[in-house]
Every structure is written in C-alpha cells, then in structure tokens.
Amino acid sequence: MNEYLKRNMAGNTNSKEIKMFKRYLRQGLQLLTPRQRQIVKMYYQDNKNGVQIAKELGISQQSVSKALNAAIRNLNRNITIALHFLK
Numbered sequence: 269m270n271e272y273l274k275r276n277m278a279g280n281t282n283s284k285e286i287k288m289f290k291r292y293l294r295q296g297l298q299l300l301t302p303r304q305r306q307i308v309k310m311y312y313q314d315n316k317n318g319v320q321i322a323k324e325l326g327i328s329q330q331s332v333s334k335a336l337n338a339a340i341r342n343l344n345r346n347i348t349i350a351l352h353f354l355k
Contacts, residue, residue, distance in 0.1 A: 289350055296346030304339035307332055 297305060310316045310324070318336070322329040 288353070289347070292346055292350030293343065296343045299346065300339050300342055301335075304335050304342070307335045308339050308343075311336055 297308070300308065306325075307321055310321045311318075316324070318329045318332045322332045325332070
C-alpha cells in the first residue's frame with residue numbers, strides 16, 4: 269500500500285484518486301470504535317505518544333498500543349479496498 273501511495277499519489281492532492289482515498293479513509297475512521305478514533309486522533313493529530321495518551325485517558329500503555337494497532341489494521345483493510353478500486 270505505501271509503495272502505491274508514494275508512486276501514484278505523492279504531490280497529487282487534486283486527483284480523483286486522492287479524493288476517493290480520503291473518502292475511504294473517512295469511512296474507515298467511522299468504522300472504528302469511539303476509543304480507537306480518540307486514540308488515533310491523539311496519536312496522529314495531536315502528536316502524543318503512547319505514554320501521554322495512556323496517562324490522559326487513565327489506561328495502560330499496552331491498552332493504547334492494542335487499540336492503536338487494531339485501528340491501523342482496520343484502516344488498512346478499508347484503504348486496501350479503496351486501492352483495489354483505484355487500479
């Protein structure tokens with residue numbers, strides 16, 4: 269997936285492919301649990317690390333890691349579907 273993005277989407281922010289990719293990403297985010305969405309936001313948008321997230325949410329760092337990994341797997345699955353239709 270990453271190679272496809274680097275090869276075909278880098279620097280091409282107005283393309284139909286980017287719009288479709290973003291749509292699938294938004295849909296994928298909506299399929300996550302509320303906790304997974306919260307952790308993804310804190311990690312990627314707020315640039316917090318696992319220790320900071322765990323402390324703020326009052327959960328273990330392991331719980332943060334598990335939730336983040338599950339969210340990434342779910343997003344990858346949804347994005348893979350999108351990329352299949354972009355070929």
